[in-house]
Amino acid sequence: MTFTQLLADQLTDPLRLGLTVALVAVLLRNRDVTAFWLPLAAGVLFIALLLPLTTARGGAAPFAMAVAVGLLSTALLLALVLGIRHVVLRWMA
Numbered sequence: 001m002t003f004t005q006l007l008a009d010q011l012t013d014p015l016r017l018g019l020t021v022a023l024v025a026v027l028l029r030n031r032d033v034t035a036f037w038l039p040l041a042a043g044v045l046f047i048a049l050l051l052p053l054t055t056a057r058g059g060a061a062p063f064a065m066a067v068a069v070g071l072l073s074t075a076l077l078l079a080l081v082l083g084i085r086h087v088v089l090r091w092m093a
Contacts, residue, residue: 001061003069010051010073019047020077024085040078047074 001009010016023043027036048070052063061069 006061006066006069007073010070011076013051016047016051016074017077020074020081023047024078024081044071044074044078
């Protein structure tokens with residue numbers, strides 16, 4: 001599986017998107033108790049590692065490549081979710 005195929009596959013993964021939305025929701029809820037950037041980075045790393053470890057893709061891509069592309073795709077989805085949140089909050093104000 002090539003880099004672009006793997007990236008497209010991970011960007012359209014509904015589980016990855018759902019976990020990213022849940023990560024943002026939990027971080028915003030616990031913002032007063034914990035910091036923001038360190039748990040955010042840990043959450044992105046957790047999602048990037050969790051999905052290649054638990055989903056059986058039949059060895060379509062090496063594990064290291066899947067994790068590296070997972071970091072990129074999760075960061076892109078996170079930027080999208082945080083951007084949508086920012087636009088909605090600005091629209092509501």
